[in-house]
Amino acid sequence: MNNQELWTRALSEIELSVSRANFVTWFKDTHVIEHRDGNVTVGVPNGFSKEWLENKYHKFILKSVRNLIPEIRAINYNIVAPSDTASGDNQQYPQKIRSKKDFIMQAEEQMEFKEITIDPRTNLNPKYTFETFIVGSFNELAHAAALAVTKNLGKAYNPLFVYGGVGLGKTHLLQAIGNYIVKEDKNKKVNYITSEKFSNELVSSLQNNTVQNFKEKYREYDLLVVDDVQFFAGKTKTQEEFFYTFNALFDAGKQVVFSSDRPPKSIPDIEERLRSRLEAGVIIDISEPEYETRLAILKSKAAERKISLSESSLELIASMVQKNIRELEGALNTIQIQSRHQNKTLSLEEIKSILSKNIKPKSTITTAQIIKTIAEFYDIPERSIFERTRKTEIVKPRQIAMYLIREDLKGSYPFIGQKFGGMDHTTAIHAYEKISEDLKRDSGLEEEIKSIRGKYQNQK
Amino acid sequence: MKINCLIQNLKDAVQIAERNTSKNQTLPILNSVLIDADGGKIKIKATNLETAVEINIPGKVEDGGNVAILAKTLSLFLSSLKDDRVILESKKNNLFIKTKTAQTTIRGFISEDFPLFPKIDAVEIFSLPANELRSAISSVAIAVSTSDIKPELSSVLFKVFKNTVKLVATDSFRLAEKTIVSKNISAEKLVSFLIPQKSVQEILKIIENDDIKFGFNKNQIILYNNNIKFISRLTEGIFPDYEQILPKEFKISAIADKADVISNLKTAGIFTGKLNDLNMSFNSDKKSISFQTSNQDIGEHFSEIKTTIAGGDTMIKFNWRYILDGVSQINQEYVVFDLNNSESPLLIHGKGDGSYVYLVMPMRGV
Numbered sequence: 001m002n003n004q005e006l007w008t009r010a011l012s013e014i015e016l017s018v019s020r021a022n023f024v025t026w027f028k029d030t031h032v033i034e035h036r037d038g039n040v041t042v043g044v045p046n047g048f049s050k051e052w053l054e055n056k057y058h059k060f061i062l063k064s065v066r067n068l069i070p071e072i073r074a075i076n077y078n079i080v081a082p083s084d085t086a087s088g089d090n091q092q093y094p095q096k097i098r099s100k101k102d103f104i105m106q107a108e109e110q111m112e113f114k115e116i117t118i119d120p121r122t123n124l125n126p127k128y129t130f131e132t133f134i135v136g137s138f139n140e141l142a143h144a145a146a147l148a149v150t151k152n153l154g155k156a157y158n159p160l161f162v163y164g165g166v167g168l169g170k171t172h173l174l175q176a177i178g179n180y181i182v183k184e185d186k187n188k189k190v191n192y193i194t195s196e197k198f199s200n201e202l203v204s205s206l207q208n209n210t211v212q213n214f215k216e217k218y219r220e221y222d223l224l225v226v227d228d229v230q231f232f233a234g235k236t237k238t239q240e241e242f243f244y245t246f247n248a249l250f251d252a253g254k255q256v257v258f259s260s261d262r263p264p265k266s267i268p269d270i271e272e273r274l275r276s277r278l279e280a281g282v283i284i285d286i287s288e289p290e291y292e293t294r295l296a297i298l299k300s301k302a303a304e305r306k307i308s309l310s311e312s313s314l315e316l317i318a319s320m321v322q323k324n325i326r327e328l329e330g331a332l333n334t335i336q337i338q339s340r341h342q343n344k345t346l347s348l349e350e351i352k353s354i355l356s357k358n359i360k361p362k363s364t365i366t367t368a369q370i371i372k373t374i375a376e377f378y379d380i381p382e383r384s385i386f387e388r389t390r391k392t393e394i395v396k397p398r399q400i401a402m403y404l405i406r407e408d409l410k411g412s413y414p415f416i417g418q419k420f421g422g423m424d425h426t427t428a429i430h431a432y433e434k435i436s437e438d439l440k441r442d443s444g445l446e447e448e449i450k451s452i453r454g455k456y457q458n459q460k
Numbered sequence: 461m462k463i464n465c466l467i468q469n470l471k472d473a474v475q476i477a478e479r480n481t482s483k484n485q486t487l488p489i490l491n492s493v494l495i496d497a498d499g500g501k502i503k504i505k506a507t508n509l510e511t512a513v514e515i516n517i518p519g520k521v522e523d524g525g526n527v528a529i530l531a532k533t534l535s536l537f538l539s540s541l542k543d544d545r546v547i548l549e550s551k552k553n554n555l556f557i558k559t560k561t562a563q564t565t566i567r568g569f570i571s572e573d574f575p576l577f578p579k580i581d582a583v584e585i586f587s588l589p590a591n592e593l594r595s596a597i598s599s600v601a602i603a604v605s606t607s608d609i610k611p612e613l614s615s616v617l618f619k620v621f622k623n624t625v626k627l628v629a630t631d632s633f634r635l636a637e638k639t640i641v642s643k644n645i646s647a648e649k650l651v652s653f654l655i656p657q658k659s660v661q662e663i664l665k666i667i668e669n670d671d672i673k674f675g676f677n678k679n680q681i682i683l684y685n686n687n688i689k690f691i692s693r694l695t696e697g698i699f700p701d702y703e704q705i706l707p708k709e710f711k712i713s714a715i716a717d718k719a720d721v722i723s724n725l726k727t728a729g730i731f732t733g734k735l736n737d738l739n740m741s742f743n744s745d746k747k748s749i750s751f752q753t754s755n756q757d758i759g760e761h762f763s764e765i766k767t768t769i770a771g772g773d774t775m776i777k778f779n780w781r782y783i784l785d786g787v788s789q790i791n792q793e794y795v796v797f798d799l800n801n802s803e804s805p806l807l808i809h810g811k812g813d814g815s816y817v818y819l820v821m822p823m824r825g826v
Binding site for chain 2: 020021022024025046047048050051052055056079081109110111112113115116117118120121123197333337341
């Protein structure tokens with residue numbers, strides 16, 4: 001006889017000996033939690049039921065249970081929240097929601113603390129799931145790897161390292177892994193944390209003398225997701241502590257997932273041993289979305305927020321906002337607010353003018369800025385770039401400078417030659433082709449150029 | 461049972477008890493108060509199975525025993541009496557009341573059916589002065605969510621650690637935190653619990669002038685002093701990790717006279733639209749905060765107050781009621797507004813006082 005059967009049959013007997021009102025009040029939401037070695041534990045919804053059953057009905061209960069299983073010696077009562085039934089009720093009768101249109105509109109315009117939706121147990125935001133993740137050629141590899149991780153936690157791709165620029169969906173993908181695991185198995189311990197928060201927690205545990213708790217807490221997870229690991233840079237104590245945490249998890253066969261805005265070898269100021277751990281599994285990058293994916297993302301976001309925009313408006317936004325998904329969302333918000341404000345659907349022209357105001361104009365970079373940044377990056381005097389010398393430490397920066405002026409400023413070869421102290425345009429062609437070739441083979445160079453670009457583009 | 465007491469004392473106690481009864485159809489005894497004279501003391505008890513209250517009243521016990529009477533009838537009857545003293549006597553399950561001028565019998569319930577109160581083994585965990593507790597609760601209760609969808613947000617969080625108690629509430633649009641520091645508290649470990657909104661409102665009403673002692677277990681809390689005991693269930697669930705919501709740094713900080721701010725807010729409030737939206741501008745050149753509202757049907761309004769301000773300029777839109785709620789809870793003469801930009805929360809607190817902070821999210825689209 002299982003617990004449920006035991007209790008149902010006991011209740012049908014008890015029902016006969018107590019009044020209807022008392023039965024309904026005191027036995028509602030009770031159940032048998034455990035039956036072991038002649039001891040039965042009954043779960044009751046609150047302290048009042050516990051007192052009442054213990055003091056008033058204990059004899060009835062014991063007698064009816066013994067009639068079914070004579071070996072039972074004792075009955076204990078424990079308070080457990082009737083969580084399942086309660087939450088079920090709430091869903092059926094959403095209480096007191098003001099059905100006024102105003103309220104809905106207000107809820108839309110009034111912003112919320114976004115941290116509130118985060119599950120305090122896992123730090124995950126439930127809105128990030130695989131279902132809402134849009135896959136395109138720019139991120140399909142990362143998506144496939146993430147799925148593989150969920151299918152085979154800790155065994156395939158451990159650790160998984162995903163990198164890419166801001167607003168491209170790294171966090172979404174990482175959290176989707178976590179949400180999927182928790183949904184599949186409630187008992188799995190999952191935690192999402194940014195490297196910065198890890199560091200802050202460590203510092204406060206050092207202050208409060210609770211480092212031991214801190215260590216234990218992080219070592220019991222089945223899946224640890226660490227976002228933005230580039231912020232570990234320069235924090236030696238945090239790196240050390242994280243290194244031990246990682247090892248403990250990895251040795252126990254637990255899954256670890258990382259994200260960063262650049263690959264491990266381009267993160268400055270991290271210890272070699274930690275870097276090699278980060279690189280030990282699979283490293284996958286997410287690049288910028290192409291037009292079709294941007295359009296698909298816009299459509300799904302618009303549907304999610306019930307914004308009705310014509311196909312052509314969406315196409316216009318997708319073609320105008322190119323850089324990242326967060327900006328796409330921003331553009332959509334701006335247009336929604338504007339159109340509500342003016343109480344009409346915006347025309348293509350209007351959308352165009354709104355967006356061109358908000359999109360950063362292509363920054364006007366000068367050759368001087370590029371050269372200056374390169375000189376700083378390679379730590380050489382600026383004028384040495386212009387010198388006629390074949391020293392490798394000068395030649396490489398010079399060639400990169402020429403390459404970038406050609407690529408980013410669309411400078412003509414003769415113009416470039418002239419800029420560099422009257423060199424021949426063939427020198428500029430050679431430099432451009434050399435760097436383009438090297439880029440295909442040398443990912444280190446690719447990273448160098450990326451960070452140089454990042455530097456002068458951010459100066460604006 | 462036979463007791464002798466002052467009507468005023470009895471009436472006050474019955475009124476508190478009446479609020480803790482329930483209109484339960486299946487178990488009508490939950491509509492009653494129990495007058496209990498066992499153990500030489502007179503106690504008035506009531507419960508709705510969510511909260512329970514027990515009040516001691518002074519008086520003379522001639523015979524022990526108890527009686528359960530419909531709360532509403534008893535309370536109405538006592539309010540109508542003009543005499544000072546009353547003699548209460550139980551006759552079987554009924555209550556016989558005798559004053560100088562009246563003799564009354566009120567039908568009662570079978571008092572054995574009256575619910576037993578849960579025992580909370582936990583002794584005193586900490587205690588707080590009544591006035592501090594009262595002001596702390598009322599200053600955070602404004603931010604409690606009125607919807608029941610997320611029970612943890614329709615509760616007040618109590619977080620006790622070392623010598624401080626923090627009370628926190630949020631409805632996800634705004635958040636209020638009050639810190640009480642007291643030498644009477646010494647929690648070695650961090651303990652926290654969530655008291656449901658209804659119980660919090662009841663606590664506000666029952667606390668008088670004595671220190672309130674707290675004890676609790678996993679499911680219930682008890683608050684008590686010499687005269688009264690209040691038991692409530694606790695909310696299940698985990699409160700959001702609110703500390704990460706509180707911004708650590710601000711770009712703009714403005715200090716203004718509290719009375720000025722309140723009167724300007726109230727005026728601006730007359731002209732808000734359906735969404736209660738108020739545009740606030742922080743201007744560092746003019747050293748001012750301006751309030752601007754407009755309503756198509758009513759009109760438009762603009763006003764400006766002088767401030768001390770540090771940091772850049774910004775325009776930001778709020779539900780004006782949310783701002784007024786927060787500013788009204790400040791006890792200092794000057795109120796400080798700390799913020800970063802039009803899409804991140806505004807922090808309101810008193811000048812030179814970190815014990816109360818009120819954080820509010822703006823509305824979209826300045």
